[in-house]
Amino acid sequence: MAWGRGEMLVALAVALCLSALGADAQLKVGYYSYGCPAAELIVKEEVEKALIDDPGVGADLLRMHFHDCFVRGCDGSVLIDSTEDNTAEKDAQINLTLEGFEIIDAIKEKLEAACKGVVSCADLLAFAARDSVVHYGGIHYRVPAGRKDGTVSKEGDTSILPSPALDLTELTKLFISKGLSQNDMITLSGAHTVGIAHCDAFTDRLYDTDETLDQKYAKALRKQCPPGSNNTVSMDPKSPRRFDNHYYRSLLKNRGLFISDQTLLSTQGTTTQVKRLASNYKRFQRKFAAAIVKMGEIGILTGSEGEVRANCRKIN
Template sequence: MGFQIEKIWMAIMVVAICLSNGRVEAHLEVGFYSGSCPTAELIVREEVEKALTEDQGLGADLLRMFFHDCFTNGCDASILLDSTENNTAEKDAKVNLTLEGFEIIDHMKERLEAVCKGVVSCADILAFAARDSVVHYGGVHFKVAGGRRDGRVSSSADASILPSSDHNLSHLTKLFISRGLSQSDMIILSGAHTVGIAHCDAFAERLYDVHADGYEAMDEKYAAHLRQQCPPGSNNTVVLNPHSPYVFDNRYYKNLLSRHGLLVSDRTLLSTHGTMTQVKRYASNYKRFQRKFADAMFKLGEMDVLTGADGEIRANCRAIN
């Protein structure tokens, strides 16, 4: 009897310690809304399908939006917040000005608020939408844990940490490691460039000064084609993957090996024997690429998340409550 009483008192003490620290530790969970909002993921998927049927390029924006959100300050939907009179938000940082698709998240949130008011976070909506975009393009379906809460702070200055199209392997590797991701994570997440577009000014130097970046020259036939689309001084857009621009396949890695890599940050993945080996591995094994990409996305989605009593559930993804 005395032993049982001691165990009860120990349990009470553990709870008291947790409460004294502010909250009981909370974690992300697959199927997080199965009880509180069973249709949450279905609604997000429906809105993704509707939007991408009208404009198939928007899925790449949603995927990039999720990456930019998580990489900056963690997956807290801070990238969705609008700027205010006294603050320039992340979405208005130069690196994010080309992002589209914010209104798609708005539609999802409106529908979810109508059926599950104050339940589903904008951060989770963005995570689900990124996954469903990959699936829409024919990529593997992977589980996404829920339970993130929304942040209350968004600053354009914080976006300065985001990888740039002109970064080399060393710089990219250091950036990813600083955010708790590995070089291998960086190489597999770069595979998302199998869909989407790039502006001419991000790679024009490679077209008109073939040795400017210090890497092996781009395939001349491909470069000639790009010069037609990107005359000097223009800032048109081209697809990142001309062979299958709206299919989530492993063509990105094949393009690198055939000198069809568009950006310096792509070509740099061939800089060392070790990184080239990984590129070759993903180029030759589609299933391995899909599996590793799913794992890396799950890891990305756990970066510096707010859970439990931290953050909030925004009523409007563009503004704090």
């Protein structure tokens, strides 16, 4: 089947990212072609079923992949349950709003039935995030696989995850520490074009004077988030279930929901990047695909470094 120009550009960008990271010798596209040829199809079908029942949960699966990769690397550790002796990542305060773990369970059950002990939970999560993006209208990108699952998950390790109150300098430093550039950070922030946020993550901006927040938008948010409430709002109210570039257009109107969103306009250089993404939907799609593949290479375990968990909730 012939590729379109957009798909060729995405493939080239992904290849360059993998080459730059030296990861092409470890992970590869089509990793399960022989060991479990139906793996990606099974994940896609189960994600689609889940999104029919709960159209918003795809944003959680995408966020889950991000939270997994930034803590101990992309090793599926966010999926592990707590035990009497250990509080796991998923029970850290910052992860308590994550939903969709039962979807991962259902996918893993299907994968184990088709190919016992073959597909890792870390790869499953990377595929599910991609399929969620595609469901919302994002571009289909190819996911290199071959990650192994980690055997450690600790609540305390989640302190590395970015809070909604971080400024540009703090965000940039964090992403660079993970091998990602400031441009990658700005591009990956575009995932906020889907999903919801709890009021307590941004109410300080509503009831304290924040000159970087459009006051008409602030007034609408105050109606949804009265003092003391912890309701939820769409991060992109115009198109909350479309993977488009409206997020960046909102930033240019001072309608970023979090401080960590609006801070992307802090410098001339970052503002230029936001404007480019806001003005060209296809550019955003291509850059996001390349950036999330690059993110999916953080701290991977391969070979004998990890395991393939039979149950994503617990180590073997």
